[in-house]
Amino acid sequence: MATAPSFRAHFDFFIRFANGGDLAGTGFRLDLPSADAGEDEIARLLVQHLGLALVDEVELRGLRIVEEPHRGSRGIASVGGGADAPDAATRVIDLSHPIRAGLVTYPGLPAPTITPHLTREDSRARYAPGTEFAMDIITLVGNTGTYLDSPYHRYAGGTDLAGLDLSTLVGLRAEVFHLEDAWTPERRGIRAETLADRDVRGAAVLLHTGWDRWFGQPEYGEGAPFLTGEGAQGLIDAGAALVGIDSLNIDDTESGGERPAHSLLLAAGVHVVEHLTNLAELPPSGALFTAAPPAVEGFGTFPVRAFAQVADAP
Structure with a gap:
């Protein structure tokens, strides 16, 4: 059975970080998932391959895509993960x-109001001795x-x-x-x-x-x-x-x-x-x-x- 061709990108790069500093490289080669990968996708794969955080800008220079065997670049396969360690204690x-009466979430939107529908005092006449409830009404905009x-x-x-x-x-x-x-x-x-x-x-x-x-x-x-x-x-x-x-x-x-x-x-x-x-x-x-x-x-x-x-x- 014929093996599907593999492709790699050849380029120089310049990376600027959002929190200051930069990184440059020349003659870089990166495995690609296909020959039609665009420049934005290649930039994303480069960031993942290098394990970089807080990247602000990526500039690729002299980009060429050639047919070449893959060398195992990180970032091509999706990475799973999750918080499922069976022996670990879990914190929530x-x-x-918290929402409270009068809270301003977004300037210009109404604050919530909370009023009683049934007070504990009034509820005592409706229930057995020693039993009481409070029922309240909250009025709020959904953006609260x-x-x-x-x-x-x-x-x-x-x-x-x-x-x-x-x-x-x-x-x-x-x-x-x-x-x-x-x-x-x-x-x-x-x-x-x-x-x-x-x-x-x-x-x-x-x-x-x-x-x-x-x-x-x-x-x-x-x-x-x-x-x-x-x-x-x-x-x-x-x-x-x-x-x-x-x-x-x-x-x-x-x-x-x-x-x-x-x-x-x-x-x-x-x-x-x-x-x-x-x-x-x-x-x-x-x-x-x-x-x-x-x-x-x-x-x-x-x-x-x-x-x-x-x-x-x-």
Whole structure:
């Protein structure tokens, strides 16, 4: 039986890192999955092969694709993984902001109100002696606290909260990108190259920017980091199942109303979770992430109790 041909890329490269510094190489050779691999894919494979993190830009120079036997470059085969060590103790880390009356999540949106429907005192007349209950009414906009966006939030014909597949919301492999030093007030957008160093297929990609330290304060509403449209498309192309961020919005809210990350991710069926917290407590890989909203029909966004399960070494 004839063996399928193998292909390799020959090139020089220059890599700039989001947190400063750069890396250059000449005469580099890299195994390719096929002869028609594009320059963006080759750049991603290079980052994975070198095991680099916090990459900002990749420039390939003198690129040639030739038929050559593979030499075992990392990054061609997908890499599995998960937090399933049978003898490890598991910690649950809460990634949600508590909701309380008067909480301002997003400037300009109404804060939740909580009022009694039935007080404990009034309930005593309805139940047996010594038995009492409290029933309360909460009024809130769906964009309160830590919440999940479904496609219906952006698109009239998109899947609503009740239509979401629970298997895409529970126990997802988490790939956490710790990006506190990968953005600046002058360059707040998180780029595709910065997220290209790991396999994220089927994973919850969680962007730890550190902006959650301002949650509930006036500073939270301005100058927040965000995911660029190119970054969103890169995660879609890489097969991410969910993207979460600990910032004001997955998009730049100071861009005049454009929402490329929302538009691209939700059109592709990739869930969006905003206003996460405590991401600093998670390892880059190995945790399991859950964020499931109630099954509300005709509704696009609702608070979630997001959390991660982390297996400690035995």
